[in-house]
Amino acid sequence: MNIPEGILCSKTHEWVLEEGSEVTVGLTDWAIEQLGDVVFIELPEVGSSFSKDEVFATIESVKAASEIYMPVAGEILEVNEQLINSPELINEDSYSAWLVKVKPSNYQEDTVGLMEYDDYKDEVQ
């Protein structure tokens, strides 16, 4: 598993990576480790918009369903279709198995409270 350079993590375990005008959003390895076997991921529709901290997706392990919060406001440009049929990919590597790509509407302000990966790791451990 490769932790991508430059990701920012939220206290609710989402990560974001800015690449040009797009932001990729996923879940941290620590969060996935806590969930255990992932059996279902519900992703939003392309073109829908979410505000910061709004629930935009759901992830289900064998035991429970968990909501996923949008770390940066914006419009959904792309969803990772692979995860719909093979949700277990996220157990293998939750960085290559990203969730959505977003066109952010307020990136600078929305990322103020996010942490670099090492700080996030300290926070959760």
Place this chain on the structure above:
Amino acid sequence: MNLLKEEKKTSLYSEHIKLGAKMVPFGGWIMPVQYEGIIKEHNATREFAGLFDVSHMGEVYVRGKESLKYLQSIVPQDISTLEENCAIYCQLPNKDGGLIDDLIIYNVKGLEIEADYFIVINASRINDDIYFMKEEAKKFDVEVINKSDEFSMLALQGPNSKFIIQKLGVELLNQPKFFTIKKILLDDIPVLLTRTGYTGEDGFEIVFKNEYASKLWNDILSYKSTDGVVPVGLGARDTLRLEAGLPLYGHELNEKTTPIESSLGFFVPKDKKENYNGRDIILAQKLKQKPLRRKLFAFIMEDRQIARSEYEVFIEGNKVGCVTSGAPSPTLGKNIGFCMIEFQNLPADLVTRLNNTQESLGMTIQIMVRNKLYSAKLTKKPFIKKNYEK
């Protein structure tokens, strides 16, 4: 002052930590929910063998001149026909027919232990059960003794279980048959060995003094490479019992619902003569002389959504009840569950259809998952074929 009640630990707590188990609170105990992963543990139990620490469960001795008469007065089942060394699945109703617990009663008169009957009860119900059983015992020449703190209990489940028991010193022909109990030396440890379980697989439950817990646990797990046995947590215990169609107290069973309403009518005899708590309503419902107020159904989701406990259930647009348990079934690759449908306020013709097994099977219901309705079909339980060795 700290009034928080600390969770109890079983004698195997440090073994679970050593194995890297994820620990969670359950029924007043801190228990392993998973070791390597729920799906892996579930499949290993169905294919090879799974070892469960079920030491949190309660054990009760009943003894005295009137022990049979006493048990006849507290369970719907007929204990008078329970032969020595045999077990029977029972319920413990209150005066209104609702369930205080479900339990397994063993006739141990032939085992030279200090009891006539040995009873295994749910961990979360120990205090309520013991209080109720002792109150009821006042009318009889009988003693009810809570042995829960003295004993540890392991469940070894799955097709390879019998071979592991054999390697630990009990030949196949000498092993207890389905739903019977033996007092025996296993791995040089004095145990009560029963052919029972909560997974739908052939297997054993093993009761013994706490001091032997680590030895027996590790000796059984030493057959991992030869027999594929793995430690299994509460997560897979739940998916295994759900597939096998077995109820869990607090979900499918509660103090307001009779065994007939919880779809346990199969276990309630029509012809037991003795009176027992709740008999009026339980027997009348069994004989269809009194209507059911609600009924438990098994369902399979038609969509990929997973119905979880307490999600709302709808039929033809009307809210009719709630999911009691729900999970993905690793064996079926579908999402399954139980729901309790309330019959009050339902149209009479719908109740008639639901009460008719043939008509209710295959009926479509909807379940509310995150504010959207998804279809499921009522089905028969168990969800899988049981693999008991009888």
